[in-house]
Amino acid sequence: MTLNSGHTIPQLGFGVFLVPPDEAEKAVSEALEVGYRHIDTAAIYRNEEGVGAAIAKSGVPRDELFVTTKLWNDRQSGEQPHDAIRESLDKLGLEFVDLYLTHWPAPAQDQYTNAWAKLVEIRDAGLARSIGVSNHLPEHLDRIVADTGVVPAVDQIELHPAYQQRDVLAWADANGMKIEAWGPLGQGKYPLFERQAVVDAAAAHGVTPAQAVLRWHLQRGFIVFPKSSRKERMAENFDLFGFELTADEVAAIDALDTGDGSGRVSAHPSEVN
Ligand code: NAD
Numbered sequence: 001m002t003l004n005s006g007h008t009i010p011q012l013g014f015g016v017f018l019v020p021p022d023e024a025e026k027a028v029s030e031a032l033e034v035g036y037r038h039i040d041t042a043a044i045y046r047n048e049e050g051v052g053a054a055i056a057k058s059g060v061p062r063d064e065l066f067v068t069t070k071l072w073n074d075r076q077s078g079e080q081p082h083d084a085i086r087e088s089l090d091k092l093g094l095e096f097v098d099l100y101l102t103h104w105p106a107p108a109q110d111q112y113t114n115a116w117a118k119l120v121e122i123r124d125a126g127l128a129r130s131i132g133v134s135n136h137l138p139e140h141l142d143r144i145v146a147d148t149g150v151v152p153a154v155d156q157i158e159l160h161p162a163y164q165q166r167d168v169l170a171w172a173d174a175n176g177m178k179i180e181a182w183g184p185l186g187q188g189k190y191p192l193f194e195r196q197a198v199v200d201a202a203a204a205h206g207v208t209p210a211q212a213v214l215r216w217h218l219q220r221g222f223i224v225f226p227k228s229s230r231k232e233r234m235a236e237n238f239d240l241f242g243f244e245l246t247a248d249e250v251a252a253i254d255a256l257d258t259g260d261g262s263g264r265v266s267a268h269p270s271e272v273n
Pocket of ligand 1 (some may be wrong): 040135
């Protein structure tokens with residue numbers, strides 16, 4: 001997919017949230033062997049060194065890789081984002097990241113507008129090809145764009161069939177921003193794989209429920225990077241291009257949205273500081 005920065009991003013990637021630091025190198029090495037070329041990490045995951053080690057050993061040319069990391073909430077103020085990106089790049093062993101995100105708005109600190117202005121400088125300095133945000137609601141997006149005139153390339157938000165955040169999707173459509181769906185499988189905490197629409201779509205195409213849900217994300221135009229520490233599941237989650245859901249199947253999975261926010265499986269942006 002092409003981002004508003006003009007750079008392209010592989011729509012399917014590999015996420016490393018909760019991959020322990022000493023296991024990250026092995027997990028990312030296996031993911032690269034499976035064929036993933038887009039890795040999503042964050043300073044707070046404390047596994048950037050392992051991600052970097054796997055990249056260095058892989059021999060995959062840098063221009064074939066897409067690497068995202070994120071600014072943690074305690075580095076949003078003053079000039080700290082500049083220090084934070086340099087530390088992340090050191091750990092990753094990279095000269096630039098493909099995408100750098102403000103991890104949460106952390107509205108109680110009221111520093112996310114400063115963080116965004118610093119990310120613009122970081123992009124202009126060549127340390128991040130594209131910049132974006134994560135867990136930002138329309139009110140946060142409106143404010144950072146009013147301040148800087150710069151629309152994030154992406155907003156990475158919790159998104160899966162039961163929790164679709166349609167207000168953020170509408171903002172993205174109206175402003176030329178892409179959506180990255182974290183927790184695309186509901187983090188295993190929501191019984192997505194038992195929902196009839198998912199079971200039926202999977203059966204119709206001879207795929208697993210996880211593959212049906214991930215395919216739904218791709219067809220809805222979301223960027224996804226499911227996480228698994230098991231190589232066979234990494235391969236399963238990467239094997240999404242041999243089938244296509246029908247419009248009716250997509251619509252049936254769309255209808256799993258609870259609409260009232262009750263499908264959310266993790267923290268709300270107002271709760272995280
Ligand atoms: P996910 O929805 O990808 O769920 C991961 C879990 O689903 C795994 O631990 C495993 O138990 C299960 N799973 C994976 N593949 C499966 C399969 N084929 N069949 C059955 N079960 C399977 O959740 P996630 O890891 O939280 O989200 C993906 C990525 O999003 C993360 O690794 C991270 O990179 C990113 N993320 C970002 C934020 C943020 O605040 N920006 C928050 C959470 C996650």
